Amino acid sequence: MPSRRRFLAGSTATLGLGALPATGAVGAAAGAVATAAGPAAAAVPEDTTRPPNLIVVLADDLGYGELGAYGQKLISTPRLDGLAADGLRFTDAYSTAAVCAPSRCSLLTGLHTGHATVRANPSGAQGSLTAADTTFAQLLRARGYRTGVIGKWGFGPESADQDSHPNARGFEEFHGYIDHGHAHQYYPAYLWHNGAKEPVPANADGAKGAYAPDLLRQRALDFLDRHAAEPFLLLLTPTVPHAPSDIPDTGDYASRPWTTANKGHAAQVGLFDSLVGDVVDRLHALGLADDTVLLVTSDNGPHEEGGVNPDLFDANGPLRGYKRNLYEGGVRVPLVAWGPGRVLPGTSDRPTPLTDLLPTLAELGGAPAPTDVDGLSAAPLLTGGGNAARHDHLYWFRDERGVTSRADAQDRKRSTRLAEGLRKDRWKAVRFAPVRDHALPDDQWQVELYDLTTDLGETSDLADRYPARVAELVALMRSSWRDEYPRTAFGTALTVPPLAVPGQTFAVTATLSNGSARAWNSAAVNLRAPAGWTVRATSPAAAAQLAPGARLAAAWEVTPPTGTPSATPWTLTAEGTALAPGGAVRYATDGVVTTPPPAPTRDGYLSDLPWIHAVNGWGPVERDRSNGRNAAGDGTAIAFGGTTYTKGIGVHAYSDVAFHLGGAGGRFTALVGIDDFSAAQSSAGATRATVYGDDRVLVTTPTLTAATGPVPVDVDVRGVRVLRLEVADANARTSFDHTSWALAHVTVG
DSSP states (O other): OOOHHHHHHHHTOOOOGGGSOOOOOOTTSOOOEEOOOSGGGSOOOOOOOOOOEEEEEEESSOOTTSSGGGTOOSSOOHHHHHHHHHSEEEEEEEOSSSSHHHHHHHHHHOOOTTTOSOOSOOBSBOOOOOTTOOOHHHHHHTTTOEEEEEEEOOOSOSSSSSTTSGGGGTOSEEEEEOSTTGGGOSSOSEEEETTEEEEOGGGGGGOOOSOHHHHHHHHHHHHHHHTTTSOEEEEEEOOTTSSSOOOSOOGGGTTSSSOHHHHHHHHHHHHHHHHHHHHHHHHHHTTOGGGEEEEEEESSSOOOGGGOOTTTTTTTTTOOOOTTOOSHHHHEEEEEEEOTTTSOOEEEOSOEEGGGHHHHHHHHTTOOOOTTOSOOOOHHHHHTSSOOOOOSOEEEEEOOOOOOHHHHHHTTSOTTSOEEEEEETTEEEEEEOSSSOTTSOGGGSEEEEEETTTOTTOOSOOTTTOHHHHHHHHHHHHHHOOSSOOOOOOEEEEEOOSBOOTTOOEEEEEEEEOOSSSOEEEEEEEEEOOTTOEEEEOSOOEEEEEOTTOEEEEEEEEEOOTTOOSSEEEEEEEEEEEEETTEEEEEEEEEEEEEOOOOOOSOEEGGGSOEEEEEOSSSOOEEOOSTTSOOTTOOOOEEETTEEEOSEEEEESSEEEEEEOTTOEEEEEEEEEEOHHHHHHOSOOOEEEEEEETTEEEEEOOOBOTTTOOEEEEEEOTTOSEEEEEEEESSSOGGGOEEEEEEEEEEEO
């Protein structure tokens, strides 16, 4: 068994660049490389000490009291109870939200729900991660870890090649569900494998031949087998025990005098227990148990959907509330850390939110972490290396439209109101807004105060007795919220133009940003292009040191050869490398340029032209190319105020669709606005549209809503090579921001 000293050495080992995974060639063959020179090219010594493998297993709606180690009496969880006995059991661990999507966003990025990109469950459109969201997978992949996520992702859109896809957020391997709603299907017709949908033939036509948790279990074990010889990070997110309580066999619970839903739920919790047990068994079989740190937790409190009775199982233990409540039962979750020889057994009552996973995993893997996250590393608690820093306070935000009876009763019929929660030391405050407006003055919110030391069940509201304490915690709530939370740059960013014209040179820039707290040495930025393309550096691409907050910027001129096929996307890869305090790091990012399609030769509608690129916040960009004939595959015709228009483009904020005009255009005209389809869903949609010509703003509309109707656009596009149509959210309510460009038309000449 490895000693504690060996573990600590391994967690900060210097991995040479030779130990990092090589980035694949771009294009048909290995591309040209602009090679950095100077101090960054110095050899980096290798340390063969193995850093720990890292596994995070995240249950879906598993309550604080649903494991034997946390007091469960009716459901058997022997494997998890054994891990809790042999590892570190947290009694005051917290999810970062009371529902799934915001909780998982915060877990991945280390930002609480007052700062995170996704702050609510989807109500229509899926919440999406962005290019500015750095996940713990990106941090560890930069240190040479092989990274995989298997199970529920839960962020949209459900498509490949977009910033919110797992592959774009640091996970090399992905198997499972992208879409939040799709993950509710236990017998799906397809699952995603990286950027492609893979049919599940056994479930075709509604059949129930393959149970998804079993498929995910096998994928997880395969991942361990394939990467046994190298450090790995696995995020395993099975969908149990989320509703529906669908399971092939209720096993030991079949004879219990319970409803079918309750039997299924108990069996799903048992399946989760056995799944984690199988992972542990495979680690032992591969000889990896002593080299692995395993964390098991849940995304929020227990659910009551589909007829499940959480009170039957005492699923929230001594706590008040359920999924959707900001009381302790909705957000306090089990958290067990296990690793023979690496995790010091015991119990911790440190208030530990799941935002702490990012800095904790980064420290264990010797990876730099962003300084602008809300999480604090708990690694010293795991390793016995000392006390971990404690949070001044913990914060939760809720904007939830779903209603369940028990949760609504706990909230006294306020479960669909905006709500905030905050814990500071022994004190817990929860407050509710009468309307959906976070900017509402504080005196219009209803505030409750509880002393968790004497009242863990939050039964006695002390707000009237301690008005000064209430004012203090409300002020902390207010300061914890930011409408927008600009991020400090971290890692590598690449800027490329949308078009790459064969035979013509274009400029590319890339930056390596040290957003961590400590200096990096021997920094360099390289660029790789498709085979046969010419790359010429036009600036230095190396630096002896990058101080915290500093950036290394590099620039190149790139020329695709004459004869490069048209209307084809091509990938450029920027790679930033440095020697960080924990070892060598490599941050790679891709940019796509497209060799343009032919410019239009006659007047026509954009919906009939191929686009250069199309980014859309939810689902595919819709094109109506029917001219009223409704040809198969066309998007729905657009309606404003009851008037129907053909030849349009339907998008969902944020969207960015670009077309090649090649300087041949004359005028661009369109009607743009919140269409009748979206207005029928809700009046909450609000967007703003901008038309760009070669990245120059041609026109920006006022705020578009269903009430204001569409806005006409008529702009001069003479000489414009690339026409871009952008639609952005205007009120932080993206769920109802379906926007349409009707009669989007370009004249030539």
